[in-house]
Amino acid sequence: MTARLMIVDDDPLVRSGLKLLLGGDRDLEVVAEAGNGREALDTHNAEPVDLLLMDLRMPVMDGIEATAMLKGLNSPPAVIVLTTFDADDYVVRALAVGADGFLLKDTPPADIVAAIKNVLAGQPALSPTVTAALIKQVVDGHGDDRSVPARRAVESLTAREREVALCLAKGASNAEIAAELFMSVATVKAHISRIFTKLDVSNRVQVAIVMHDAGRA
Template sequence: MTDDIRVLLVDDQKLVRYGFSLVLGAEPGLTVVGEAGDGEDAVRLAVRLRPDVVLMDVRMPGTGGIEATRRITALVPDTRVLVLTTFDLDEYAFGALTAGASGFLLKDTRPADLIAAITAVHQGDAVVSPRITAKLIEVAAPHLAAAITPEPVAGPATLTARESDVFRLIGLGATNGEIAAELHLSESTVKAHVGRVLYKHGLRDRVEAVILAYTLGIVGR
């Protein structure tokens, strides 16, 4: 039980929280440690419970998901936030990226994909799937690129050839497993490469790496 991924559910609709709770509660290795109906409660519970992952709705009365995400990632930096959004990626969700969110989930995500996404983000893997990535960067990148101010430890030219390959695949939304298969590497080796790419570019996480790869022209517009 101590190794379970601890999840905090945040949504202003009780039925939505109940549905997610049923799905996650039935999955070995996941534990729902709390529920919040608005952003203010989410922040309070995140600070008190220190969950591994917060499943965060965007539109809520009072303190919304974006502000709650900003405060949670500042106060509890080890906690990862997954933003719940609609299929068309409404503009309110984009602000969550600059607030520190680690990725997006669709509200109609299948249970198996929901569980996989929570596990992935807990492990530091990609969350924004390839089918969402193209639309995300098309709409969000022009607005978010200026807000992302990486402080590179070294310039892009200092990436090794392998790190450059990994950076390109991150930009395409590939997971560590997919990158490993594409480059014929072990997942542990890929994880090390990803860490060095983020470090050298001064990026917070893979979501910022996706946007940077887009703005640098490493992946197509």
């Protein structure tokens, strides 16, 4: 089944370039474009898509606010943020509100397609080193004010779920978790779904942050 995509960027040349790049893949279809976050929300509400490639700095409504609102929907789409810096504070904030990953705007075309398909399949779109850097930026300056609720949240997990959550915090893919913990990929996905619910998070980076705050990663 072809995945429906929306490209959100205030630069029409960027939108055109991405649409051209993605047009050659039969599994992906760019069905909508938007020049800012508000337009993206209105377009998605009228005709839902599976995944949005979301620029961060845009007029009217930026990508962070748009991502937060999209992720608050009953059936939220996947969101990959677009950026020019891999340690940009905007990226950290976007991931904190639920973005499923990020891509640098100069990422090779094949890697962009692979990242989109990974996210649509529930796989991470962040390398372990980038995940670690982002977690550090998120937790720096917050002291211990989040450690107690984080520990309580982690204690709500079963022993097996904690093992899976720890693997997520290390940036492991579903296949890598399955191999390490000797379970099927389908079982890994089921554990991840329950972990997201119990920790009240929507992506792997947020799981990693909770595990870090709880002193488990």
